[in-house]
Amino acid sequence: xxxxxxxxxxxxxxxxxxxxxxxxxxxxxxxxxxxxxxxxxxxxxxxxxxxxxxxxxxxxxxxxxxxxxxxxxxxxxxxxxxxxxxxxxxxxxxxxxxxxxxxxxxxxxxxxxxxxxxxxxxxxxxxxxxxxxxxxxxxxxxxxxxxxxxxxxxxxxxxxxxxxxxxxxxxxxxxxxxxxxxxxxxxxxxxxxxxxxxxxxxxxxxxxxxxxxxxxxxxxxxxxxxxxxxxxxxxxxxxxxxxxxxxxxxxxxxxxxxxxxxxxxxxxxxxxxxxxxxxxxxxxxxxxxxxxxxxxxxxxxxxxxxxxxxxxxxxxxxxxxxxxxxxxxxxxxxxxxx
Ligand code: PLP
Ligand code: COI
Numbered sequence: 001x002x003x004x005x006x007x008x009x010x011x012x013x014x015x016x017x018x019x020x021x022x023x024x025x026x027x028x029x030x031x032x033x034x035x036x037x038x039x040x041x042x043x044x045x046x047x048x049x050x051x052x053x054x055x056x057x058x059x060x061x062x063x064x065x066x067x068x069x070x071x072x073x074x075x076x077x078x079x080x081x082x083x084x085x086x087x088x089x090x091x092x093x094x095x096x097x098x099x100x101x102x103x104x105x106x107x108x109x110x111x112x113x114x115x116x117x118x119x120x121x122x123x124x125x126x127x128x129x130x131x132x133x134x135x136x137x138x139x140x141x142x143x144x145x146x147x148x149x150x151x152x153x154x155x156x157x158x159x160x161x162x163x164x165x166x167x168x169x170x171x172x173x174x175x176x177x178x179x180x181x182x183x184x185x186x187x188x189x190x191x192x193x194x195x196x197x198x199x200x201x202x203x204x205x206x207x208x209x210x211x212x213x214x215x216x217x218x219x220x221x222x223x224x225x226x227x228x229x230x231x232x233x234x235x236x237x238x239x240x241x242x243x244x245x246x247x248x249x250x251x252x253x254x255x256x257x258x259x260x261x262x263x264x265x266x267x268x269x270x271x272x273x274x275x276x277x278x279x280x281x282x283x284x285x286x287x288x289x290x291x292x293x294x295x296x297x298x299x300x301x302x303x304x305x306x307x308x309x310x311x312x313x314x315x316x317x318x319x320x321x322x323x324x325x326x327x328x329x330x331x332x333x334x335x336x337x338x
Contacts, residue, residue: 001110001111005113005150006117006118006152008113008150008151008152009151009152010122010152010282011151012149013111013149014149015108015111015147015148015149016110017104017108018034018147019031019033019034019107019145020032020034020039020143020146021096021143022141022142023090023141023143023144024140024141028093031096031099031100033103033107037147039143041130041143042132045131045132045139046129046131046132046133046137046139047128047129047184049133051087051184051185051188052087052129054080054083054089054127055124055125055127055184056077056124056125056126057076057122057280057281057282058071058073058076058122058125058281059121060105060120060121060123060148061120061323061325062113062114062115063326064116066115067325067338068105068109068112068338069323069325069334069336069337070102070105070337071334072333073097073098073101074098075247076097076101076125076244077092077094077097079182079244080092081094083181086181086183087181087183089129089138092127092144097125100145102335104146104147104148105123105337108121111149111150115324118153119150119151120151121149121150121151122148122149123146123148124149125144125145126144128142128143129141129142130142153284154221154222154280154282154284155203157203159285159316160287161288161289161290161303161305161307161308162202162203162204162287163201163203163289163291163292164203164205164206164219164220164278165197165202165294166205166208166291167206168295170193170205171189171208171210172186172193172239173207173217173240174239175211175238175239177239179237179238179241180241180242181241190205190220193207203286204221204278205219205220207219208267209237209239209264214267215265216266217237218235218240218278219278219286221282222278222279222282223245223278224276224278225276225279226269226273226274227274227276227311229274230257230259231258232249232250232253232259232260232261233265234260235265236262237264244281248331248333249279249319251331252319253311271300273300273302274311275287275310275311276300276302277312284316284319285308285312285315285316285319287302287309289301289302289303289306
């Protein structure tokens with residue numbers, strides 16, 4: 001495959017196959033392989049009308065040894081089960097999820113970017129209510145599919161500091177709503193504020209807790225973390241998505257001998273942090289150079305604004321080293337496919 005691997009961006013790109021199955025009469029069908037990028041569904045499908053859907057995001061990495069690795073795919077499977085319970089979708093059993101992910105990655109192995117390009121194969125599992133209902137109630141039929149595409153970094157800056165703006169006029173998730181689930185409605189709710197942030201030249205919007213607007217929730221499609229002295233700090237909130245990347249960084253920080261604090265993080269505490277970052281599968285780690293609070297006119301800066309800080313860099317290098325096989329997988333996070 002001859003693609004401009006270093007300049008892929010984060011965009012939809014055609015690959016050869018996706019895999020899918022259907023839940024009907026209380027059971028899942030066998031997985032089917034399809035070369036078609038389109039789906040024919042009933043116009044009354046609950047995913048179309050009432051947002052009854054969940055998705056996941058993980059990546060396949062090609063190592064220097066040419067082996068293909070997945071990072072903690074079982075955690076994505078479990079999170080999708082949790083999302084399904086939250087909005088009453090049929091649950092995809094962990095084994096079926098893993099089988100589908102492995103199958104679609106191997107079927108599209110030619111699209112897994114070469115080692116050293118900084119690009120990876122993004123894997124997008126999707127679970128949708130495809131049975132029709134016009135009353136607001138769960139569908140009786142569901143489709144689970146997984147498709148893939150080679151991608152570069154989510155934030156075009158890659159591993160370079162970005163600027164973010166605090167979002168005070170809008171919330172992506174209610175205090176006791178669905179923010180902790182990976183469901184489409186949260187992303188629909190974030191589109192206008194993220195677009196407004198982009199228009200002003202920021203990489204994304206930083207959301208605050210919806211109840212008091214005092215604490216940091218998360219950053220667009222990524223969790224927030226900060227470094228203060230020898231401590232890794234990350235918000236604890238019901239309305240943020242439990243990020244597998246963030247959890248991994250907490251484990252790595254501990255392994256570096258750092259303290260880890262998961263607790264409410266007041267906005268003003270930004271002034272005390274040595275380093276800050278956004279983390280997620282798509283974003284990997286995006287160092288934050290600047291956060292602007294337009295309401296208070298405060299501008300918080302981290303480091304020299306040009307280079308990522310030393311702890312962020314160490315976390316990034318260790319995480320990506322484990323993911324692509326350069327470093328030993330001492331935590332049992334990697335599934336080698338071949
Ligand atoms: N927060 C949101 C809102 C996300 O969409 C994602 C992406 O999945 C994350 C955080 C990061 O989660 P993870 O590290 O599991 O990809
Ligand atoms: C991911 O990081 O995998 C995500 O799902 C974020 C997404 C909204 C691009």
